[in-house]
Amino acid sequence: MIIPKGSKLTGEQIAQVERIANDFDCSILEIQGRNRCVYAILGDEDREVMFKRIAGLSFIRRVDMIESPYKLMDKRSGLSDHVVKLGMEEIGKSFPFIIGGPCTIDPDQPNLYLETAHALKECGVNALRGGVWKPRTNPYSYQGDSKALEIIVQARDETSLPIDVEVMDLEQLKIALEAKVDILQIGTRNALNYSLLKEVGRLSAGSDTSILLKRGRHVASPDEFIAAAEYLVAEGNPNILLCPRGTTPALDGYRNHPDESITPLLKNRTWAPVIVDPSHSVGHSDFVKACSISAIAYGADGLCIESHIEPSKGIGDDPKQAITPTVMKDLIACCQSVWENRYKA
Numbered sequence: 302m303i304i305p306k307g308s309k310l311t312g313e314q315i316a317q318v319e320r321i322a323n324d325f326d327c328s329i330l331e332i333q334g335r336n337r338c339v340y341a342i343l344g345d346e347d348r349e350v351m352f353k354r355i356a357g358l359s360f361i362r363r364v365d366m367i368e369s370p371y372k373l374m375d376k377r378s379g380l381s382d383h384v385v386k387l388g389m390e391e392i393g394k395s396f397p398f399i400i401g402g403p404c405t406i407d408p409d410q411p412n413l414y415l416e417t418a419h420a421l422k423e424c425g426v427n428a429l430r431g432g433v434w435k436p437r438t439n440p441y442s443y444q445g446d447s448k449a450l451e452i453i454v455q456a457r458d459e460t461s462l463p464i465d466v467e468v469m470d471l472e473q474l475k476i477a478l479e480a481k482v483d484i485l486q487i488g489t490r491n492a493l494n495y496s497l498l499k500e501v502g503r504l505s506a507g508s509d510t511s512i513l514l515k516r517g518r519h520v521a522s523p524d525e526f527i528a529a530a531e532y533l534v535a536e537g538n539p540n541i542l543l544c545p546r547g548t549t550p551a552l553d554g555y556r557n558h559p560d561e562s563i564t565p566l567l568k569n570r571t572w573a574p575v576i577v578d579p580s581h582s583v584g585h586s587d588f589v590k591a592c593s594i595s596a597i598a599y600g601a602d603g604l605c606i607e608s609h610i611e612p613s614k615g616i617g618d619d620p621k622q623a624i625t626p627t628v629m630k631d632l633i634a635c636c637q638s639v640w641e642n643r644y645k646a
């Protein structure tokens with residue numbers, strides 16, 4: 302990875318670096334971090350002479366060769382001071398960043414979504430979630446509807462909160478980008494769909510769009526999870542939010558096996574913020590508050606929580622998993638207090 306002396310290389314400087322890289326069959330990719338750009342060397346970068354020639358240019362601070370399966374996501378990378386920003390908020394700075402909203406937006410009842418969005422804003426939620434297209438285990442269950450995208454965009458217009466929408470394929474990705482969705486969610490089923498990860502990273506490169514990458518139920522190790530995120534950054538988008546959401550086999554009584562305890566391991570290895578999803582982890586509204594508090598105690602930067610103004614009227618996971626805005630308000634207060642005290646005696 303190439304780290305420039307200034308915050309960004311000029312076009313002529315990039316051309317100079319590229320000429321050297323090309324001599325070794327490598328190319329250069331600019332990655333726009335919050336404070337500076339870094340430049341990934343694509344190709345077989347194990348070329349000492351190339352490194353020395355690039356490092357010798359007057360405008361280069363240093364060239365790092367990080368021995369890691371995820372060079373850009375690694376805590377030692379030039380992106381280690383990258384801060385993911387959503388709206389006005391810097392994730393992980395002073396309070397748990399809360400993404401809240403229904404599992405699934407009912408396209409036939411826009412008011413239910415809009416009223417939920419306003420109620421959640423009142424509670425202090427920082428971003429709105431809502432499933433437009435849904436990955437359903439049963440092919441005969443409701444699969445989603447592009448009409449729902451208009452509803453969540455309207456909710457953003459009315460509340461000024463950023464919005465989080467899951468995309469499962471290239472077509473949905475393009476529609477979501479066109480609508481300027483603030484957080485592209487990659488669900489647990491696509492967590493290791495490397496072709497999709499590459500497209501998401503590539504098409505959102507250079508923008509402010511964030512990517513919430515869920516941990517696959519089948520993702521075994523923290524390294525595999527971080528390496529999946531590396532695909533996104535290596536295509537040019539470093540605005541990553543890592544989202545543990547429970548794994549298999551499920552703990553008897555829960556929907557999955559809660560995995561918020563992975564957070565310290567992730568934080569040890571990577572600079573990316575961690576946003577835990579307690580809803581899919583435990584799978585029942587009664588247990589969401591305990592799981593949320595535990596996630597913050599483990600060091601999470603935020604939470605992604607299914608919430609609905611009237612869960613019984615919801616579709617998808619909402620009747621079972623969604624918490625009401627009243628519970629959300631109490632949960633946020635508890636999490637804030639854990640946040641403020643978590644590293645104190």
Ligand code: PEP
Nearest residue numbers: 404488489490515546581
């Ligand atoms: C969701 O967020 O509604 C969802 C389907 O999540 P996951 O991919 O974690 O199952």
Ligand code: MN
Nearest residue numbers: 404607617618
């Ligand atoms: Mn859901």
